[in-house]
Amino acid sequence: MRRLNWERVVSILLISPAAVAIAIFVYGFIGWTAYSSLTKWDKLLPDFTLVGLSNYRKLFANQRFQIDLRNTVVFTVIFLISCLIIGFVLALLLDQRIRGEGIFRSIYLFPMSISFIVTGVVWRWLLNPGSAELGSTGVNALFDMVGLGFLKTGWYTDPNIGIKAVAIAATWQMSGYTMAMYLAGLRAIPEELREAARVDGASEVQIVRHIILPLLQPITLSAVIVLGHISLKIYDLIVAMTGPGIGFATDVPAYYMWDTTFRGNHFARGAAVAIILLIMVAVLIVPYLVWSTRTEAEI
């Protein structure tokens, strides 16, 4: 019993550096940012005079920030839906006893291992529309080559497309992730279940709709949350691919925060953007975190 107590103390001593580091660098820093967002700090030198919520009020009236929020919604919807659909379709196809499955899987998943900066640099050239005088470039040139010239657009240079073009590159990078998640889920569904449904005369489409999709729902939820928080935070890809764009067509809150804080020295405003971003992510993540650690404890 005495030895147990001695080891208890040591165990808590061993975990405490991590606990203290997170307490300071995550929670303390968030508090510091939240406090900064309530001040007048608008140049390099800190000025912690409190001004209440006025930075937030100004922000929501700010046209750039309104565009950013709209862009985030558009980006998130397109990115999520295309990742879920492509990932699910690829997983279903790969689950049909495919020869060379490993190779296909590796090809679909490899973009996950590279930096958003690399993706951004490459896709900036791929979705570079070219010009009327010099001719098409990138994907547009490819469309010309295969006779699909009518599909040519201005991509991210077209203000009506803007952020949607960035969502294409993001989907290219992240859809392999949903494929891997769904494939793992499909492999966990016992073959007897499908066999029984087939014996009962269910078609393959019915099996997918009424058996597979409901069973994969927890995976869809995880994927929505993981991809959703990535999409709210998307920053690197914008930097490397387009920047804020003409009329902020490809601007997002994460980019605005960095730009206004570290280029414009509007620290209080940047802090306010950061806190709004954090709240958006927290609304998504906290219930999920509580749910997944609690269900785990029950097992």
Added chain:
Amino acid sequence: MTTPTRELRRSTKSPIRWQRVVLYAVLVAFAIFYLMPVYVLVATGLKSFAEANLQRMWDLPKGLHFDSYVKAWFGSEAEGFRGLNVNFMNSVYLTVPATILSAMWGSINGYILSKWKFRGSDVLFPLLLFGMFIPYQSILIPLVQTLQKINIFGVKFYGSIPGLILAHVIYGIPITTLIFRNYYAGIPTELVEAARIDGANIFGIYRHVLFPLSVPGFVVVMIWQFTSIWNDFLFAATVTSNPATQPITVGLNNLAGSYIVEWNVQMAGALMTALPTLLVYIFLGRYFVRGLMAGSLKG
């Protein structure tokens, strides 16, 4: 008697064969979509400067020219831009120690949180995990302010590799702890009990039971940390402003953002940036996928 059965077999077999053809065609089409940017990256990097024409992006290179790689690596004094060689080495000096440190720290945390649970550890764990989902914009301002003040034995932390190592090790705590905790939870408690009866204490159990079984856990964590630290842009761009200390993602972004650098040189630089993590993925992909799954909290 034989003819009808053969007829029957053929009629059930031929639609299935057609389905297989369509199946493989779709899989190959997707593979082409994922590999398309790689083709452009590799083909462009190998073209001579005369050949690297945006309008002829999709043409095969006529020979093997390594000029683009040489220029991206060494830079060009005449044209006034720096090569990526310094940045590449900075990334190595950053990634290697940060990966090792955070793996070791995560292993200790995971050990305590799986085998030495205490009152409150079920609350501490989700609080730690929240740290891996936050948008880092919400801690950037305090991080910069703090790093500017840290100066240990004349080593400045702001604008330097040690500062970046510190940031990555601390913000790596949640994911490394999560992976190790789930990994150690899978090691039977009987093993720990047996070691206990043999007289091992909290350190002995770790050294003689857990640690020797940890190799796969370390591989997963180290691959994960290596990939995310190598690919990081946000911390790197915020903490290091001097080109001589910037990691490769920032170097590539500067190279690609400069109007004087030809696009084939940018492509060569992008391939250099992607190569280390891509090689890790190609050779250790299995472990990479495991880390990916852990990131969605489903160990």
